[in-house]
Amino acid sequence: MEKIDKYQLISMTILFMIGSTPLYELGIGVKQDAWIVMVAGLVAGLLLLALYLYIQRNHAGMDFFQILNAHLGKLVGTVLSVCYVVYFAYESMRNTREFGDIINISFLPNTPLSLLMLVMVLLSGYAISKGVEVFFRVAEFMFPFTIFGYAALFCLIIGSNIIHLDRLLQVMEHGLLPILEQAIPEVISFPFGQIVVFLMFWSHLNEKRKMVRVSVYSYLFVGVLLLLFNVLNLAILDPSITSITTFPLLRSVRLIQIANFLERLDPVIILLIYIGIFVKMTAFYLGAVLGLAHLVRISRFKLTVVVGAAIYGMSFLAPNFIYHVWIGFAQNLKYHFPVFQICIPALLAAIIFCKSWNDKKKKRAKQPS
Secondary structure, three states: OOOEOHHHHHHHHHHHHHOOHHHOOOOHHHHHHHHHHHHHHHHHHHHHHHHHHHHHHOOOOOOHHHHHHHHHHHHHHHHHHHHHHHHHHHHHHHHHHHHHHHHHHHOOOOOOHHHHHHHHHHHHHHHHHOOHHHHHHHHHHHHHHHHHHHHHHHHHHHHOOOOOHHHHOOOOOOOOHHHHHHHHHHHHHOOHHHHHHHHHOHHHEOOHHHHHHHHHHHHHHHHHHHHHHHHHHHHHHOHHHHOOOOOHHHHHHOOOEEOOOEEOOHHHHHHHHHHHHHHHHHHHHHHHHHHHHHHOOOOHHHHHHHHHHHHHHHOOOOOOHHHHHHHHHHHHHHHHHHHHHHHHHHHHHHHHHHHHHHHHHHHHHHOOO
16 A cells, blocks of 8 residues: 655645635625634534544544445445545546636636646646655645745735735624524535545555644644635725625735735736645545545556546536536535535444444453453
8 A cells, every 4th residue: 555654644634725715715705704704614624524533543544435335335335435436526627627717717818728627637647647655745845835835925915014904893793693604514515524535545644643633733724824814805805895806815916016016926826726726636536536446446547547537528517617616605515515525424433433332332241240
C-alpha cells in the first residue's frame, strides 16, 4: 500500500478544504450575519469530522469502501459503493466546470469552455495515474506557496484601508433561527462535509496515531481562514453588494490599491483558487477511481481514463454557470450531498458502535467472576 506522512496529510486537508470556497460568500442570505453562519457550520462540521475519524479509527488499515462491505454486507456495501463512486465523480465534475467557468468569465472569454475543462481533467488524470503518494506530494509542494499567497493577500487588504467593520452590524438582527437555517445543511455540506472523501485516504497514513490530531488541527486552521475571508468580504463590499456579486472575493481584491502601484491582483487570487480547485477536483476524482477499483478488476490507468471521460462528459450538463451554481447551492447542498456526507456515515458509525459494544459485552460475560 502507498504511504503518506502527516505533513502531506496536513497540506492535502488544508488545500482541499480551501478549494474555491473563498470565492463565495457562504450564508449571505442572512446579510451581515453571514460570518455567524460560517461559525455555526464550522462547529457542526467539526462534529461531522469526529464522526468520520471514529469510523476510520476502528478500521485503521481499511478504506471507506472496505468498511462499507465489512459492516453492511456484500450486497448493500456494493450498492452503496457504486453510489459513492457516482457521488465522488459528480463532485469532481462540479469543480471541473467551476474552474472552466471562472477562467472563462474572468480572464479568457474567447477560449472554448470545453478546452479549459479538458486541460483540467488531463492534468488531474495524469496526477492520479502516478498514485496516491505522488498526488499528496504535489499538494505538499503547493501548500507553502498557497498559504503565503493568502497571507500576503490579507496583508495587502489591511494595508489598503478598505475594511469597514461597522458593516457587520447589527449582529443577529433577525435572531438565531435564520442563521441555523442557512448553516444546516448548506454550509456543513460545502465545504466541511466534503472531507468525507478522506475516508479513502486516511488508511494510507504511515503514522495512524497522529491521524486525529493532524486532521482536527488542519480543519480548524482552514475554518478560521475561511471565516476570516468571509468577514473581509462583508466589511469591504457591504452585505447588500456582496449578496448580488458572483465572486465577492474577486471584487474585493480589485479594490486593493497601494501607492498607486500595487493593484489589479485578480490573477493572484485566480491562481490561488486554481490550486484549491485542482486539489479538490483531483481528490474526488481519485476517490472515484479507488472506489471503482474495488468493484471491477481493471488497471488503474483504464479506470482513470473511464472516470475522467465521465467527469468531462458530465461537465456539460449545466447549460450555463448560473444554472450550475443554482443546482449546487439550491439542490445538491440541501437534498443530495447530506445523504452521502451525513446520513450514510452516521448510520455506519452507529452500526460500528453497536457491534463494538456488543463484542465488549460478550467478552465481559466470558470473563470468570
